[in-house]
Amino acid sequence: MTELEELHAFGRNIQQDVIAHADAAEDGALRAEAFTEIVIGYLAEVGEIDDGISCPFEARGMRCSGYYLSEDNDRLDLFLTIPRLDGAAGTTSKTEIDTGFRRLFTFLEKAIEGIHQGREEALDGYDMARSIWQARNDISHVRLFVITDGLATIERIEDETLHGIEISSHLWDLRRIHRAVSSGTGHEAIHVNFAEMCASPLRCIISEPENAGYRCLLAVIPGDVLVEMYKRFGPKLLERNVRSFLQLRGKVNQSIRKTILDEPQMFLAFNNGLSVTASGLALEDHGDGTVTLISAEDFQIVNGGQTTGSIFRASRKDSADLSRLQVPVKITEILSGGDVEEIAPRISQSANNQNKVNMADFSSNHPFHRRMEELSRSIWAPPAPGLQRQSRWFYERARGQYHDALAQNKTPAQRKAFEAIHPRRQMISKTDLAKFEHTWSQLPYIVSRGAQKCYLDFMDVLDRRGQFLPDDAFFNRAVARAILFKETERIVSRRKFGGYRANIVTYTLAWLSHRTAKRIDLEAIWNRQGLSAALSNFIDTLCVHAHEHITNSPGGQNVTEWCKKERCWESFRDMEIDIPPVLEDELLSREKARTQSTRHALEEQTTAQEAELIDRVAAVSAETWFALSAWAKDTQSLQPWQRSLSFSLGKLAGNGKPPTRKQAMHGETILVDARKLGFRG
Known part of the structure; x- marks a missing residue:
């Protein structure tokens, strides 16, 4: 099958998915919204974005189909979709695409100025515009996405700035979406050219254990180079990381930020650095156990999302000088025959000791x-x-x-x-x-x-x-x-x-x-x-x-x-x-x-610890639960649902029946809280 035939088939699949998603409705607005939800799903799946919300907005000279604002309000993604939905893989003209980017840019401009104030509050677009306005002083980078199921011929779109905010434009047409989802990697591979990014050659120590299927490079990357990489590639850089950047809520991230701002010269000593997987490393071998890293394909930070995000945030929010910041990096190249999808999660889980990790393998192979x-x-x-x-x-x-x-x-x-x-x-x-x-x-x-x-x-x-x-x-x-x-x-x-x-x-x-x-x-x-x-x-x-x-x-x-x-x-x-x-x-x-x-629902499966919890709560007498419920009603110390659950637990205990996992979990908390508030049962 030729590429054009594959694109026709892919376009027809999107068309039929939209029809099924919109329940065969003839309403063009519903189908456009369904198209937006589907293509946002594609971009999230390939790691281009974290997530997105379909949210149609249209006014004179403005249009937007959806958005995503990062938790710390630092990064904003705006989406405008141009659905053809004819399954023909036809051309989306340069005029349509240029108009799309212009209307999306105008929407951003007006949202920052407060256009929501003249918008009906019950509509989706109100929340989107208001969220952008509220975050206007925190946003440092906006990505404008124009997405179409047609074929485009535009090859380059210049970046812009608005009120000091960096704005980059990203066009995703049918061909680009199809290549991303059918590449076999599940994402567009990142190519990093260190020869261009680094002011001086990046010298590394290299080791290749015999018959291990990989080789490792140990290096120190300047902080400003890491910022530039994150600026260019965003969350795609962290696609195989087992968790996303947790902002600055935890003590670990706050400590990283403090070191960056107050003692940048100590960062190398205090920080565990990054673990990276890559393929196709271009190296200059010096014959003494060291190499110069020229470029890398499929560059992925599998451990160090906290470090990367904190450095980027310090650069944008705090205008930190990163010239003296040195970040330790271990780069593992999976050689031919090695399974990157199997090895990368193991590296991530093994190396991840800066924050406690309790999670599953998020891949589809679970x-x-x-x-x-x-x-x-x-x-x-x-x-x-x-x-x-x-x-x-x-x-x-x-x-x-x-x-x-x-x-x-x-x-x-x-x-x-x-x-x-x-x-x-x-x-x-x-x-x-x-x-x-x-x-x-x-x-x-x-x-x-x-x-x-x-x-x-x-x-x-x-x-x-x-x-x-x-x-x-x-x-x-x-x-x-x-x-x-x-x-x-x-x-x-x-x-x-x-x-x-x-x-x-x-x-x-x-x-x-x-x-x-x-x-x-x-x-x-x-x-x-x-x-x-x-x-x-x-x-x-x-x-x-x-x-x-x-x-x-x-x-x-x-x-x-x-x-x-x-x-x-x-x-x-x-x-x-x-x-x-x-x-x-x-x-x-x-x-x-x-x-x-209890037998079939996932939420009711119990671990050994939960079984012990159920036994503890089941051991509390019916009289205690009834007394607690009456006390809570008299004193108004608990919420209505807590009083009701206490009474229900009393009836279960009186009938000799154990509580469910969820009832036990809430019941023990209620009992502890009640005793702190003066219950003596």
């Missing part, structure tokens, strides 16, 4: 994802009402698997048959799964933090659970949760709230999960491949309450930021909303729900 993939290829879903044909839910543990599987079918008839069995609307990515599971686990504030942060948190939870592998029952229930989420998205879209759909959906379903004690009949949803009329109707009512809650934030604070706070969830969780009797009749009994969730 056993959990492999098992989900296996199940999705073998389990047939029941036919939907009125249909006879069964289908499968396709789990995509690595981006592009669905398209690759579809491409294995050579003829149109074969592809049509494949799509009949594996409908695009029944494709679930690993980031989708994290969103569905965390919503059911009543963590909407984490889901609201974006796809990548939600996924990392989900994998951290999975890692703490130990060796959990899904079985058929878990897969079926996970798909039921996916159906519940996707159907709720459609219900919320029909409401036309004007913005915040993602937040409304996760808060709606988290409340439903909490208030029903997870007694929604997931098995019935799986068997029906849809929702009952009673459940759909109540979700339609409930989402109105969720929308009203999140858009009436305390003190008029940013709605998007408010949704990311646990306090937002706690106040909505306690809201009294009557569940209709017709839906109550459909709920599982508490005993059946507890049995199913």
Whole structure:
């Protein structure tokens, strides 16, 4: 297949993904927003960006499709998409692209000036513009992305500045996206030319252990060179790092900053430096165990994200002089035959001793994802009402698997048959799964933090659970949760709230999960491949309450930021909303729900430590819990949900039944807090 044919096929896949994502809606705005979400996902997957939020904004001479603001407000990414959605891999003209960058730049300019003040607060664009305005004094670098599923011919776009802020422009057309996702590496390889970057040759000590499949270079890189690298490549430089830069919240980062500012000459002695993987090193060998490093391919900092981010921040925020800063670096070149995807995480985990690390391998090769993939290829879903044909839910543990599987079918008839069995609307990515599971686990504030942060948190939870592998029952229930989420998205879209759909959906379903004690009949949803009329109707009512809650934030604070706070969830969780009797009749009994969730739900799997916690809480007498509940009511010392849980724990203890993991966790905290406040039971 020629490159043009591959691009045509890739363009058609994007077109069909958008149609499936927008639920075949003819609404051009919905499809444009779906296109934005999909291509932001591509850029995040290949490591070009940390994350992004689809957020359409259009006014005279201005347009923006989405944004991402780093946690310390230092870096802003703005996205403008030009969707063709014709599957033809046609040309997107220079005029369209130039106009796109100009309108995106104008939006940035007006947002910094405060355009949100004339914008309706209920719309997504208000939050985006307001966030940029609030961060205007902190932003040091803005990246403008114009993304299209057409082919572009522009090769160079000059960088600009605005009010002292560095602005770089990045064009991603169909060809560039396709090359990035199909390169086999999952990202665009970084090429670093040290001969150009360094004022003097970079001399290194070299060692190549026999039959080890790698060689190591030990070097010292000037601080200003590291800043320049981070400026050029951003988060792509840290793609294989097992965690992102944690800003300046921890003592380690604060210590790094203090050394940079107060004792830069001591940095080499105090700091452990960076661990880097690379390939294709260009070296000048001096024959004495030293070499000069000229350039490196696929340069990745796998340990040292804290150091890199702190140095970059000190340069931008504190105008630190980095001329005397020397950063120790170990560069490991994976030689032919070595597996960089397997070796890099091990280097990262072994070298990472500046901050405590408790996390899983975030790659798609994790056993959990492999098992989900296996199940999705073998389990047939029941036919939907009125249909006879069964289908499968396709789990995509690595981006592009669905398209690759579809491409294995050579003829149109074969592809049509494949799509009949594996409908695009029944494709679930690993980031989708994290969103569905965390919503059911009543963590909407984490889901609201974006796809990548939600996924990392989900994998951290999975890692703490130990060796959990899904079985058929878990897969079926996970798909039921996916159906519940996707159907709720459609219900919320029909409401036309004007913005915040993602937040409304996760808060709606988290409340439903909490208030029903997870007694929604997931098995019935799986068997029906849809929702009952009673459940759909109540979700339609409930989402109105969720929308009203999140858009009436305390003190008029940013709605998007408010949704990311646990306090937002706690106040909505306690809201009294009557569940209709017709839906109550459909709920599982508490005993059946507890049995199913304990056996199959990921959030209820217990470690040895959690089992001990459950035993400790179960050993507390019913009388103690009832007394605590009464004391809390009389003194108003605890929140209503804590008093309610205390009473529930008393009933469980009286019936000789153990609490769930989550009940035990909250119960022990409640008991400790109550005794500090004067409870003597």
